Amino acid sequence: MKRAPALAALSGWGFEPRLRVRGLGGCASGLSAAALADEILLDGPGQVKALIVAGGNPMMAWPDQNRAFAALNTLDLLVTMDTEMTATAELSHYVIAPKLTLETPMTTYMPESVKYYGTTRGFPQPYAAYTPALVPPPPGSDVIEDWELFWGLAQRMGTMIDVTMRYGNGPQAEAPPMTFTLDPAGAKPTADRLIELSCQGSRIPLDRVKQYPDGHVFESDQRVLPRAPDNDDRLELGAPPMLEELEQVLAEDNRAVEADYPFRLLPRRTNNILNSFGRRIGKLAGDGVNPAYMHPDDLARLAIAEGECVTIRSPHGEIRGIVAAEAALRPGMVSMAHGFGANPGSDDPRRTGGNTGRLISVEDGYDPVTGLPRMGSIPVCVERLPAAE
Incomplete structure (x- = not known):
């Protein structure tokens, strides 16, 4: 059982590493994508010279499109993974075609996890589902799954892949983080194997979820307890900044x-x-x-x-x-x-x-x-x- 205290006031910005432009540092939402074009265009140590775009479209999403256009055309290497020739793909040195959703196995892990980031999204009940790949890619297709690109890069670089799965943030985490390491020098896993590794220790075992082809609402005895007696943290509703x-x-x-x-x-x-x-x-x-x-x-x-x-x-x-x-x-x-x-x-x-x-x-x-x-x-x-x- 987990308790539901308020989070005490904390600093959510000013983290390292810091960007070279506009005095920006890291924050709770990461580094600033709005500053990435300038980090590409600005010469000197730390200049971004290569970019891999996985399922995004910076030319449509980044503010100041003309500056983004100049930046992406400056890169030594731009790689885009997408299912269509987007505006960003048009500028790329390499375009990698990934398999489509119905061509890959899938679970509800991602929509389940959004509960950690907001209260109005995700499933209102303990629902879970696993779906195998439903159709193969058309004959002759030159496609891979998204993760295979990064597996291949790590393999060629001789770099281990450390994976961390988190179940909430700070004192409100439901469980400690779960980690595992992939060795690209070994046998290449299947997508199903990666799903199994990611679901280790889940409250409902993956094998049981697979017994319900249409998904299932599972029983749950979870309860949320009140704050601990010695906890007097309060939400900060009027932060000075x-x-x-x-x-x-x-x-x-x-x-x-x-x-x-x-x-x-x-x-x-x-x-x-x-x-x-x-x-x-x-x-x-x-x-x-x-x-x-x-x-x-x-x-x-x-x-x-x-x-x-x-x-x-x-x-x-x-x-x-x-x-x-x-x-x-x-x-x-x-x-x-x-x-x-x-x-x-x-x-x-x-x-x-x-x-x-x-x-x-x-x-x-x-x-x-x-x-x-x-x-x-x-x-x-x-x-x-x-x-x-």
């Missing part, structure tokens, strides 16, 4: 900027697409673009019709977008989803949308802890394109 930042935001005077950029760009989610994944699947993404939603009164005032292509400009950059009306928005807002568009020089707003990252500066208004710049509430102006365009 947070209050200081709020005071700085309150004191901002944006009137000069708003004179030239009267709209605010707001991010939004699309129900059927996760970041940039799913844009090429018509049944999920429709026409595959991210419209610039605006209030009908704003469109009327600017004499812009739905479906028109416009220029959206911020103090940092500009993109083209296709406008759409949405009465639920407040006047003065432009709402677009991140993760769309194409690489610089390949823009086609009617086919791929616009990349909002070009409107964002990684150096202005960034968070001093995470390095993340302001991704929303960005001042912009909206202009009709000249008739010739």
Whole structure:
């Protein structure tokens, strides 16, 4: 049985190693991806010269897309593992095609583990499932599983692979970490063997989970106990650094900027697409673009019709977008989803949308802890394109 005390106030940033740019260090969420482009572009000791992208798409996700484009084109080696030719893959020296989900064995370990990072995700009951590979790759396919790339690298480098499985954080961990080591000089494991190693010591043995092809809700006698009698930790609801930042935001005077950029760009989610994944699947993404939603009164005032292509400009950059009306928005807002568009020089707003990252500066208004710049509430102006365009 585990107790459920509050975590005492702790410092979640300033960890080593530190980056060379903007005075950023490590924090509870890791090193700053928003600063990685600069770490690639900045000469000198510690410069990043090689990057392996596993299931990501930096060209669509990183803020300041033009800077990301320059950085990735500077690398001595860029390797991308993905199931499609993404904007990042287009720039890569090597593109590795991994097997698809139905071509690999799988468990519910990942969705089960999200309970350690939030209270509103994961399974509400002790559900678990194992599914074997359901279909083989098509004949002649040159594909591997994601882990096989890293196994092959470790094998060629003569490096052992140390794996640590954690079950929660700090005093709220359900169990001590479980570790094991893989020796690439030995026999190559199967994906099923790696799953077995990862599930060692699980409360419900993997062999039992496998007895239920459709998954199963298992019995549980777990209970959460109250805090220990000698524990008087409290949540810190008004941390001084947070209050200081709020005071700085309150004191901002944006009137000069708003004179030239009267709209605010707001991010939004699309129900059927996760970041940039799913844009090429018509049944999920429709026409595959991210419209610039605006209030009908704003469109009327600017004499812009739905479906028109416009220029959206911020103090940092500009993109083209296709406008759409949405009465639920407040006047003065432009709402677009991140993760769309194409690489610089390949823009086609009617086919791929616009990349909002070009409107964002990684150096202005960034968070001093995470390095993340302001991704929303960005001042912009909206202009009709000249008739010739």
